[in-house]
Amino acid sequence: MIRGAIFDVDGTLLDTMPIWTNSGANYLASLGIEAEEGLGNKLFAMTVDMGAVYLKETYGLTQSCREIAKGINGIVEGHYFADAGFKPGARELLERMKAAEIPMAIATSTEKYCIEAAFERLGYKDYFDIILTCGEVGASKSNPKIFLRPLRNWVHRLKIPGSLRTASTQSKPPRRRALKSLAFMTRSVRRIKKKLNGTQMSM
Template sequence: MKNFKFAIFDLDGTLLESMEAWNNLGRDFLSSKGIKIPDNLNDIIKLMTLREAAEYFQTAFKINLSADEILIEMSIIMEAKYKNELELKPYVKEYLTILKNNNVKMCIASATPLYMIDAALRRLNIIDFFEFISSCDEVGVGKNQPDIFYYAAKKLKAEPSEIAVYEDADFALITAKEANFYTIGVYDKGFHDKRKNIELICDMYIESFKELL
């Protein structure tokens, strides 16, 4: 691995053990309404956006809320988890410390809303490692397009080839790789079934940040 002086980190599933919380969000919301949860709920909603899931809940379970109101309640559930519960993956803080000591400029680029990211990073006492936090909300598209990575690179004042991108998701790694960033795949059980493909996609693959200490 080259000694990069710039790094872009994904948050969920890369630095933070949070993918399970997102995967269980639908269940948590329905439980909060006292609704019996179908065994196949995750299969039904796994490819839906949050809005599509909210609209599905509204009609399938006859919830007397608008889709927007359901989205607000689901956001409140997740915000509480970011503020109070979610933990770092093993050896994340140790690795970030090494990079900081080597004057690597780091940032976060995530699809998660900024206020949730900020709450988690402050509670976990790692926000000072990063030059800035960026969200897909700021560029208007997800990580299936390179906008968020280019946006972060511009703020870091670096070229893509000078930046290491750390991601757990196959589609995000493909996007970053095609945009000429150096890509480091990080194992997360949420993408376990795609692991072999991820290893082929990225420039480097790790199961744990311990490998980089």
């Protein structure tokens, strides 16, 4: 049974990965600098702020990290406000999970104002109980912190045991046991839809 879902956005719900893949190279190009091959792949797992540090250190940029991050966001933000659309199947999945009263949250490395603008424009912002960014929690998505935060909102709704409610403040061994007992699963939109097709969609 699917009790709750925490979604990534770029390349999962929204078809925005091509925008981000080229954002670093496009920013460098605006400065007359040619990017290294595969730069987009290197920046993929980073937050915008982390990517700004990488660009500054790697290419010896005179701009501050804050200026670089602002420049990158400036390149991509227009798409969220104007034309970023759903990935195939994503809209239907959100509709079905909403109808089944399955709580949903977002965990993303993209700036919150961009994510909110896109879902507001598409009419789906209210589908999510919480929208969290890596910048807010101070950790990348390789850290469980951003995925544990929504559980604070869902403690009573999902009947989460008290021992798990403080998982984000525990030391590493207890936190690992807590995460394991929560049975987090990573699934694509297609696989979640398939699961919903084969199971009763109730809490």
